[in-house]
Amino acid sequence: MTESRPGRIPVGDPIALRFDPETKHRLDEMAEGLGPRRFGALIRVACRRLVTQPKAVRNRLEEARRLSAVRRAIPLVMLTLKLEPDTVQKFTALAVEYDTTVSALVRIALHRFLETPGRYKHPMLREAEWTGLSEKVEVMVNPSAKQQIWRLAGRHGTSLGTALLRVALRRLLDKPGDLATDLETIAPLRDLRPEIFPARVNVHFDAPLRDSLDGLAARVGSDRAELMRLAAERVLEAPGMIEQAVNREIFRSEKNRAHLMARHVRRQARRRTQPD
Incomplete structure (x- = not known):
């Protein structure tokens, strides 16, 4: 069931995402630098960027699969x-x-x-x-x-x-x-070890974003999980104005936006002045 809080984007049912430990750690670090409880919003921003800017997605997927096959190849x-x-x-x-x-x-x-x-x-x-x-x-x-x-x-x-x-x-x-x-x-084919992504996290996705991901997956011959991992890699490589994008993802209501943003700025200021 979809739930929402005042001033926050409605989110749908959780989707279980899986990453390799290094990627999950880097995403955690980026989300932590943006503020508390930002991981889900960060992933949604990454996915929105992917579906709105799908340039070279097919090529990136092919390259990722090729590198994965090289890493998992079993010797002859x-x-x-x-x-x-x-x-x-x-x-x-x-x-x-x-x-x-x-x-x-x-x-x-x-x-x-x-x-x-x-x-x-x-x-x-x-x-x-x-x-x-x-x-x-x-x-x-x-x-x-x-x-x-x-x-x-x-x-x-x-x-x-x-x-x-x-x-x-x-x-x-x-x-x-x-x-x-x-x-x-045929001759270059190698036996492959299973592809394992041990780091699991649940992220809520609203229905339109989920449907957009599924539509893109159908067009490029992929699936939702693979596209989400690609989206995460892209946002780690080129975060851009990620803090503003994550804040917009979280603070949806125009009525409460100024209040929520001001509170966020105060919290961030306190976090940055606290000793390690």
């Missing part, structure tokens, strides 16, 4: 494969043709296979009996891909993981498809 793991010399030569030639690595081709092969495994049992069992695997090749793959391959292979016996890997590789050689595109979009 090494696999040693045994292949016949002819297959090794084919993969090496394919890597040279596309100016890439055998590891990148293997990651694409695993990705394609895991998307559509199809009927793999009998080809895998035939691979397990293959002879002439005299060449060793070391490749780097995502841990999750290895785990999924081993899990699929384990449905039909033990020690079949590398055999199923070879099935995936031979499929790639038989049908290379659009490798140029896959090298740009």
Whole structure:
């Protein structure tokens, strides 16, 4: 239910926001410098600025996601494969043709296979009996891909993981498809750790502001929580006339504005003269 106090902006139901600890600490410091109980108003000001000045929001979101993915990337793991010399030569030639690595081709092969495994049992069992695997090749793959391959292979016996890997590789050689595109979009993919924002705070939002955020989120392919974090980052980077904006956010009533502003100035003066 929406409630309001005389001279203050009506606020709606609280929304739980989550930040990383450093951002939350910086927001707390900024809000504390503006006066008591200013955190919610600070966040609302930041969000109003975002929805009224949405320039470059899409680019900022893409950059934030890219940096987040870099921070959360899980290292690749090494696999040693045994292949016949002819297959090794084919993969090496394919890597040279596309100016890439055998590891990148293997990651694409695993990705394609895991998307559509199809009927793999009998080809895998035939691979397990293959002879002439005299060449060793070391490749780097995502841990999750290895785990999924081993899990699929384990449905039909033990020690079949590398055999199923070879099935995936031979499929790639038989049908290379659009490798140029896959090298740009699939080969660079990494397993990611979950994105965790442990610092939580509830902030009240009036319905129009909440709806504006949701509308902007729909236009840029985001959500309310991600936009609020972007808004917080922008206000920390460029606060501008933040104290005046926060005061306007809090002191809405024209009738009581002068009285409330004067009281705010007196409180701020007392706070600044008090010894630490």
